[in-house]
Amino acid sequence: MTTDRCAAAHPEDPTPCVGPHDAVTVLDRSNRGMGGCEHHAARLLASLEGGRVVSAPDHPGAAIRVHKAADTTRPFAWVTDAPRTEPGQLSAAENRAAAQAGDNLSADELPPPFTFRDAYSRAPEMPAETHDVLRLQVTSGDYAAPQEEVREYLLRYAALADRVAEESGDADDQEKAERTGRALLDHDREHGIWRGVYPPGHAIWTHRGPRAYTRQEYITWHRSTA
Numbered sequence: 001m002t003t004d005r006c007a008a009a010h011p012e013d014p015t016p017c018v019g020p021h022d023a024v025t026v027l028d029r030s031n032r033g034m035g036g037c038e039h040h041a042a043r044l045l046a047s048l049e050g051g052r053v054v055s056a057p058d059h060p061g062a063a064i065r066v067h068k069a070a071d072t073t074r075p076f077a078w079v080t081d082a083p084r085t086e087p088g089q090l091s092a093a094e095n096r097a098a099a100q101a102g103d104n105l106s107a108d109e110l111p112p113p114f115t116f117r118d119a120y121s122r123a124p125e126m127p128a129e130t131h132d133v134l135r136l137q138v139t140s141g142d143y144a145a146p147q148e149e150v151r152e153y154l155l156r157y158a159a160l161a162d163r164v165a166e167e168s169g170d171a172d173d174q175e176k177a178e179r180t181g182r183a184l185l186d187h188d189r190e191h192g193i194w195r196g197v198y199p200p201g202h203a204i205w206t207h208r209g210p211r212a213y214t215r216q217e218y219i220t221w222h223r224s225t226a
């Protein structure tokens with residue numbers, strides 16, 4: 001019965017309270033407070049963005065325990081049948097571990113990156129490709145343009161910029177290759193689109209950068225159109 005539980009217990013959370021019902025107060029971002037037992041306070045805190053917790057005067061140390069427990073508690077912990085793949089569905093501790101795993105990816109655990117030659121040896125000559133990219137820029141800029149066409153423009157534009165930068169060695173061209181590669185990577189992450197081995201959200205791209213992603217995607221795209 002929910003009336004037997006603390007105020008922090010979510011109605012859909014079937015678990016009973018643990019300890020006093022007023023051990024702590026959980027505050028949300030706008031400082032609205034809710035009293036609770038340590039168990040439900042931790043679950044509530046893990047589900048709030050920007051929440052914090054304070055101990056009741058007669059329960060010193062409770063807030064620290066709740067804070068620690070919340071760190072390893074998944075948001076809406078009582079929902080057990082939902083997928084847990086997005087950062088917002090995982091605990092703070094799990095997200096830190098994932099970020100660290102990305103940082104610790106060592107080069108020898110990964111396949112060698114695609115070289116310039118791998119990526120573009122069979123690509124059209126630059127003048128022809130420049131012409132096609134300009135055409136795509138116009139057609140994909142139409143608000144009614146299909147998603148695939150917008151994506152093809154971003155990909156071929158980034159690949160062209162990568163080739164120009166590789167050949168000129170010029171700083172502005174490097175910057176443009178990074179920027180157009182980043183636009184492709186961001187677009188693909190947002191839309192969940194990619195064809196190569198590593199998805200746009202993979203930690204490998206924080207190491208290798210957007211131009212490496214451009215090459216992966218250009219190779220697979222070019223193979224499929226050849």
Ligand SMILES: [Zn+2]
Pocket residue numbers: 005006007008009016017018021036037038039040041
């Ligand atoms: Zn409770």
